[in-house]
Amino acid sequence: MGWTARRPGRPSMQELIRRRGRSGFVGRQHELRVFRENFDVPPEDDRHRFLFCVHGPAGVGKTSLVRELSQLARDRGALVARVDETADSLPRVLTEIAAQFERQERRLKTLERALAAYRQRAREAAAAPPADPGAPGASSAGARFAARAGVVGLGMVPVVGPFAAAAVDPEQLERGADGLRERFGNRRRGGAGDDEPGGDGAGPGPLLEPERTLTPALTTDLASAADTAPWLVLLFDTYERTAPFLDRWLRDLMTTDRYGELPANTVVVLSGQRPLDPQLWPDLRDFARDLPLSPFTEDEARGLLAAKGVTEEPVVAEVLRLSGRLPVLVSTLAEPGARVPADVHDPSAGAVERFLRWEPDPVRRAAALDCALPRRLDEEVVGAATGAGAGTGPGTAAAEAYAWLRTLPFVTDRGEGGARYHDVVRAPMLRLRRNSAPRKWAAGHTRLAAAFAARRRAYEREDGSGRGGHGHTSRGWAAGRPWSGAAWRALRAEELYHELCAHPGAALAGALREGADACHAQTRYEAVAREWARVLVDAGEDTGDERLRRWGEQCLTALADERLGPARVVDLLLARGGLDDEGRVAAYNARGWCSFGAGMLEQAIEDHARAVELDPDDPWGHHGLAVTLRARGGPGDHAAALRHIDRCGELLPGAALVARERGETYRRAGRHEEALAELDRAHDLAPDEPLTLGSRAQVKHVLGRPQDALADFGQALTLWPDYTWALMRRAHVHSVLGDTRAALADLDRAERLTSEGTGIAGERGNVLRFAGRHEEALAAYDRALALDPGYTWALGSRALSHEALGHTDLARADLERALELDPGYGWAREQLDRLREAPRPAGAGDQQQQMPP
Secondary structure, three states, X not given: OXXXXXXXXXOOHHHHXXXXXXXXXXXXXXXXXXXHHHOOOOOOOOOOOOEEEEEOOOOOOHHHHHHHHHHHHHHOOOEEEEEOOOOOOHHHHHHHHHHHXXXXXXXXXXXXXXXXXXXXXXXXXXXXXXXXXXXXXXXXXXXXXXHHHOOOOOXXXXXXXXXXXXXXXXXXXXXXXXXXXXXXXXXXXXOOOOOOXXXXXXXXXXXXXXXXXXXXXXXXXXXXXXXXXXXXEEEEOOHHHHXXXXXXXXXHHXXXXXXXXXXXXXXXXXXXXOOOOOOOOOOHHHOEEEEEOOOOOHHHHHHHHXXXXXXXXXXXXXXXXXXXXOHHHHXXXXXXXXXXXXXXXOOOOOHHHHHOOOOOOHXXXXXXXXXXXXXXXXXXXXXXHHOOOOOOOOOOHHHHHHHHHOOOOOEEEOOOOOEEEOHHHHHHHHHHHHHHOHHHHHHHHHHHHHHHHHHHHHHHHHHHHHHOOOOOOOOHHHHOOHHHOHHHHHHHHHHHHHHHHHOHHHHHHHHHHHHHHHHHHOEXXXXXXXXXXXXXXXXXXXXXXXXXXXHHHXXXXXXXXXXXXXXXXXXXXXXXXXXXXXXXXXXXXXXXXXXXXXOOHHHHHHHHHHHHHHOOOOHHXXXXXXXXXXXXXXXXXXXXXXXXXXXXXXXXXXXXXXXXXXXXXXXXXXXXXXXXXXXXXXXXXXXXXXXXXXHHHXXXXXXXXXXXXHHHHHHHHHHOOOOHHHHHHHHHHHHHOOOHHHHHHHHHHHHHHOOOOHHHHHXXXXXXXXXXXXXHHHHHHHHHHHXXXXXXXXXXXXXXXXXXXXXXXXXXXXXXXXXXHOOOOHHHHHHHHHHHHOOOOOOOOOOOOOOOO
């Protein structure tokens, strides 16, 4: 008889086994009771608490308690998601929440779509050169408001250091805020999307503000899920690591309407070493419950020892003394067989003897100490740490050692796979190995560095073969930003950590040099430089090297400023990092990139020029100058940009990037025939690059070849189905050709791919207006302007529909408002002058705003 599903309401074998395992959980009964009873209090009752804050020192049992709270919530029918520091950015946190809800048969479809679109934008931002921040002229009202509100051109970054406020002039800030909008999707003056083929027209800064673009999708899906589940529970463990990017977001999510309404049956649990900041979280008593954890009480510790069979009073007393009643140490020391106090060793006397007293196999005992060296464990890492070799798989020494290690009470599974030692146990083991066997310490870390280096090189070979999706991480641009790929970065970070541990003095200079590369790759959606700085801190602490630790901490402090932080780190590296000329070139280019991202074009040009002055053969300095000069767009800047692109081409012969950049520069300069020739060449060099196809399609459309443009857009979308910029531009071409149905279908598809509908609604209005469907067009424009009242392009287009319907006064008002927001909006001024002189007859609808150059 075949397998049949279990009857509803009847637990599976796995669930029963898990329940029996949980029955061994000892202590924390007060905390469990408080959390459990909260589910018996309806959200409308003032006694109900929406937030629980678990906090206490390392080793006090926070993670174990969070696991128990998670299961308790599941037992009450809740949908539960639990994340920790392995999700190191807001998009990754939301990805993990969506994945865990899906495993509970509740998909967060809106969030999944928003994340898919976001990841595409993120990959392009990591791979492609930045777009021009906009044409010269007055900044938009939105930019002026942002600057005056104190965001300092940083895309609403919550932490802004005093340097930014004092060092950047307000006019520059306004230009900077406009530049950020143009970099990641300007909608003010360019029609459906921004002028960069990699953009999607979905918002003024989707990558700069992931909380703004992704969170509404989360709240929408949670509201739907709340109708089918009694409770939604979100648990955030190791919060001391994730608070820098989650704290303010969570506060706003729970206490403001900024991201939509959070269902009242949502409960949030935070678990970290410190309590919440009362300055950021005022009035906590109204909705939160503090759960401070201290070491076990004596009764709780005795209960755990009894559960493990340790009952002899002298032994119990010794365990209590040595462990400080920290749960992880009580559990580790409570090995069956202890009969006299001498069986329990002093923590400072020998880590292996203390933690592995009852393991008789000397090979296993040595392996446990060896495997404390790496920050993360898997079979291959265990093989390198123990010197067992590269062989892995069932029956190998590495596989057996890894399986055994995972049974130990101080080894826990990591969220993304693999395992790790608890810090409280790992730290004394590291000290023991470093102090008692320095040669073994250095040799072990050297083997581990070599193992991660081999993995990294294998990844580079595979990625270079074109197996990396669209190849965004393996082509020309990424070659100048090696830390931009997450998979590569994870391997290099471990390799660098072990290099620093093996030889901290000798490896520091190279590590600081790599800091420039990490800062070059930093974006708002990927905390690249923070990962690099954390390596310095961890290696400094684990080696006891004060200089190394201090460097890491100072860099982490600088990186609290999420937008200009990388530039501040580069300042430190240039001032006292001991960089050689090659390192200084990389640092200047990194700071130039940071300055460009903040709209500080003159600073960016100065830094890239310094790089080129130090090394005239540095292609990335020339590339940075070309892109920044093109962005400034002043007299002679396009010509200068082309000269630097030519030099970049001499240094990177045959690079598709160079041809594409030259084509883009020609396109922005209005030299469309020359642009087409270069983009053809770029396509020949990299035929599977959708961005080149998108750019070439736009050029063909401008040159009056709409059918050829549609073909290129189609090929680009075959390569990259979620390419929303291409969908929106193709919709425009369909509209010009009179195919309204195809245009609206493309916009419908684009809307399904992104949570930001402003630009799509604006282009939908344009398609409907061009088809003479002015009432529907007005509704679309109204929706776009409700999402963004400063959307000047939609104001200008709405004016034409008002005019066509005979509402001339409303048309004039829209154009006047658009010019008030953007005095440099030349098209709107032409239309207003025309209306004042000779309005068109009602019903006319053939006027079309010009697309960007």
